[in-house]
Amino acid sequence: MPKGGANTSEGSLVSYCETAMTDFETFYRANVRMVQAMALTRTANTWHAEDLTQDTFLRAWQHYHQLSGWEPAAQRAWLVRTLRNLTTDEWRRARLAETAPVADQVSDGATQTDLRLDVANALRGLAELDRDIVLLRYVEGMNSREIGEVLGMPEGTVRRRLSESRAALAGNLAQWAPGGQR
Amino acid sequence: MRKQQLDDLLAAALGEAFHLPQGVEDALWEGFTRRRSEDRTAWRAFGDALRLSNLRLRAAISRPAWPAAFQQNLAWR
Numbered sequence: 330m331p332k333g334g335a336n337t338s339e340g341s342l343v344s345y346c347e348t349a350m351t352d353f354e355t356f357y358r359a360n361v362r363m364v365q366a367m368a369l370t371r372t373a374n375t376w377h378a379e380d381l382t383q384d385t386f387l388r389a390w391q392h393y394h395q396l397s398g399w400e401p402a403a404q405r406a407w408l409v410r411t412l413r414n415l416t417t418d419e420w421r422r423a424r425l426a427e428t429a430p431v432a433d434q435v436s437d438g439a440t441q442t443d444l445r446l447d448v449a450n451a452l453r454g455l456a457e458l459d460r461d462i463v464l465l466r467y468v469e470g471m472n473s474r475e476i477g478e479v480l481g482m483p484e485g486t487v488r489r490r491l492s493e494s495r496a497a498l499a500g501n502l503a504q505w506a507p508g509g510q511r
Numbered sequence: 512m513r514k515q516q517l518d519d520l521l522a523a524a525l526g527e528a529f530h531l532p533q534g535v536e537d538a539l540w541e542g543f544t545r546r547r548s549e550d551r552t553a554w555r556a557f558g559d560a561l562r563l564s565n566l567r568l569r570a571a572i573s574r575p576a577w578p579a580a581f582q583q584n585l586a587w588r
Contacts, residue, residue, distance in 0.1 A: 366529040467525040
């Protein structure tokens with residue numbers, strides 16, 4: 330963010346603002362799947378997940394003059410921290426407690442619904458931190474080092490927890506393996 | 512189940528479950544821009560980051576060259 334003090338021309342400010350808005354859209358689109366996936370595992374339905382996602386990015390917009398200068402891993406770590414903070418908000422907790430399971434909100438094909446239900450249920454059996462690790466690994470395709478950077482933990486810890494989560498998930502999702510019984 | 516099989520299964524199942532089609536991503540972005548345009552705090556923080564005085568900002572946003580979104584959302588300052 331440029332220092333828009335008394336000596337900055339109006340033209341450069343306008344240009345900067347337009348650039349910032351375009352940059353933010355790129356930032357949003359690059360990270361929205363991760364944030365939305367994490368929100369879905371923390372909330373009880375897609376509407377609240379979207380609400381949580383938008384709140385997270387609204388905070389990002391408010392702080393974009395800082396965030397825009399950071400490395401992508403640091404930006405993602407900030408988004409995850411913010412999402413966690415918003416989720417633990419007492420008011421939001423109360424709202425989420427009143428809602429229906431994820432699968433109730435899914436309206437597409439039966440197979441897709443079954444898959445999402447099984448995935449949601451399988452993930453629900455993991456600790457929140459382990460869910461985040463699994464999502465970053467399998468939805469975002471990050472390696473253990475990258476996950477460690479985003480979540481602020483040693484790479485070895487990520488590997489150990491991921492291994493334990495794999496074992497826990499294996500049984501619940503086995504039917505979706507090629508040739509599995511559905 | 513072997514590790515590679517499980518990896519493939521998880522990547523496929525989770526990737527499918529959390530896939531965000533382009534249309535959904537676009538809708539999310541549009542929803543976000545609506546939320547942002549209604550949130551004065553968000554624009555105040557952004558305007559403050561420019562380090563403009565309220566008086567100078569008011570003068571600046573009244574010019575046609577200023578983006579419409581700023582004219583609409585910073586006019587209250």
